Amino acid sequence: MLKIGFVGLPNVGKSTLFNALSEKQVPAENYPFCTVDPNLAIVEYGDERLDFIYELQRSEKKVKPSIEFVDIAGLVKGASKGEGLGNKFLDNISKVDAIAHVVRCFEDSNITHSQGSVDPATDAEIIDLELIEKDLETIKNRYEKKFKLARAGDKDAKVEIELLENLKNFLEVGNPSRNFKKERSEKEQEIIDSLFLLTEKPVLYVANIDENKDNNKKYVESLKEYVKKIDGQIFEINSKIEMDLSSMEYGERAMFIEELGIDGDCLDKFIKKSKDLLNLITFITGTKNETKSWNVINGTTAYEAAGKIHTDIQKGFIKAEVINTELLKKLGSIKTAKNKGLISIEGKDYVIREGDYVYFHFH
Numbered sequence: 001m002l003k004i005g006f007v008g009l010p011n012v013g014k015s016t017l018f019n020a021l022s023e024k025q026v027p028a029e030n031y032p033f034c035t036v037d038p039n040l041a042i043v044e045y046g047d048e049r050l051d052f053i054y055e056l057q058r059s060e061k062k063v064k065p066s067i068e069f070v071d072i073a074g075l076v077k078g079a080s081k082g083e084g085l086g087n088k089f090l091d092n093i094s095k096v097d098a099i100a101h102v103v104r105c106f107e108d109s110n111i112t113h114s115q116g117s118v119d120p121a122t123d124a125e126i127i128d129l130e131l132i133e134k135d136l137e138t139i140k141n142r143y144e145k146k147f148k149l150a151r152a153g154d155k156d157a158k159v160e161i162e163l164l165e166n167l168k169n170f171l172e173v174g175n176p177s178r179n180f181k182k183e184r185s186e187k188e189q190e191i192i193d194s195l196f197l198l199t200e201k202p203v204l205y206v207a208n209i210d211e212n213k214d215n216n217k218k219y220v221e222s223l224k225e226y227v228k229k230i231d232g233q234i235f236e237i238n239s240k241i242e243m244d245l246s247s248m249e250y251g252e253r254a255m256f257i258e259e260l261g262i263d264g265d266c267l268d269k270f271i272k273k274s275k276d277l278l279n280l281i282t283f284i285t286g287t288k289n290e291t292k293s294w295n296v297i298n299g300t301t302a303y304e305a306a307g308k309i310h311t312d313i314q315k316g317f318i319k320a321e322v323i324n325t326e327l328l329k330k331l332g333s334i335k336t337a338k339n340k341g342l343i344s345i346e347g348k349d350y351v352i353r354e355g356d357y358v359y360f361h362f363h
């Protein structure tokens with residue numbers, strides 16, 4: 001399951017965002033280091049296409065997709081050297097698939113800002129540099145391990161040492177590992193993966209915005225400029241409003257959504273954005289027994305997708321019947337789709353597309 005960690009300075013709204021997305025109620029109070037131990041939530045989310053197939057197949061069971069959120073303690077300058085709540089929290093980050101880096105873009109003189117005043121670009125950079133610092137330590141440790149081997153003539157170690165040197169130079173001037181050499185050889189990728197670097201993980205910058213639109217313009221612009229420089233992505237959300245909404249009853253929620261002129265589908269949007277970030281797409285399977293959705297890397301073939309479901313399906317793969325859910329919706333039934341010849345028969349190499357409904361035939 002996809003695991004996303006919320007990272008950022010203390011008191012920027014990480015727990016508030018966590019509550020908004022998970023409909024939980026962990027403490028999100030106005031004091032730094034309110035969160036110490038990470039909060040975890042496994043959140044099921046809706047998918048209209050899944051609902052549609054479920055109805056169509058009259059399945060007995062519907063397995064909704066889910067995602068795991070981890071609300072991590074605030075990081076401060078020097079965290080990589082043990083400042084604040086220290087290194088332990090960097091360990092929590094190493095366990096997630098992607099980072100949601102929460103940045104304060106709201107003003108509120110009652111809420112302490114750990115750096116004195118609201119300055120999204122500077123705040124984001126403080127955290128990013130801390131993560132880079134930790135990675136440099138990891139690289140240094142590996143370098144020391146491999147150095148003697150390389151000097152003794154070990155070829156692999158020599159290749160690794162050279163890569164580590166380049167990577168170190170790249171990170172030392174403030175770059176994240178994920179931006180290092182977009183075209184990597186398999187060997188290079190393997191070495192980099194083996195380091196489990198924090199800045200190798202995909203990151204989504206979450207601009208935690210204000211109710212005041214002028215403030216938002218000013219602060220989000222400044223964050224955008226910073227994020228653009230490092231080729232990153234931004235997600236804007238007012239976590240406080242969304243958290244308040246998430247604890248309301250349906251009717252009350254609808255009223256507020258209209259009053260505030262927002263669309264209130266923050267979980268849905270957040271999931272879409274995270275999937276984009278991770279280059280994931282969703283396909284759906286559905287039989288009388290069960291309808292289920294699957295997240296796979298964009299580019300996954302029918303054969304690989306079959307393996308995700310069950311090794312038997314992959315081993316015995318004969319063919320896949322495929323139709324995109326959107327098209328199936330328009331047609332209304334599998335029968336119509338079949339009669340019109342719109343269900344395609346695909347082989348192992350077929351590349352799965354977003355929203356495909358797939359039926360695997362196997363021995």
Ligand SMILES: Nc1ncnc2c1ncn2[C@@H]1O[C@H](COP(=O)(O)OP(=O)(O)OP(=O)(O)O)[C@@H](O)[C@H]1O
Nearest residue numbers: 010011012013014015016028029032033034035074
């Ligand atoms: N968009 C927002 N607008 C106004 N206030 C907000 C917003 N988001 C969060 N807050 C407020 O900021 C304070 C800190 O929020 P929260 O506890 O979620 O931060 P945190 O990043 O989890 O902090 P810590 O690192 O201490 O755990 C809370 O009082 C919360 O209500």
Ligand SMILES: [Mg+2]
Nearest residue numbers: 014015034035
């Ligand atoms: Mg918190």
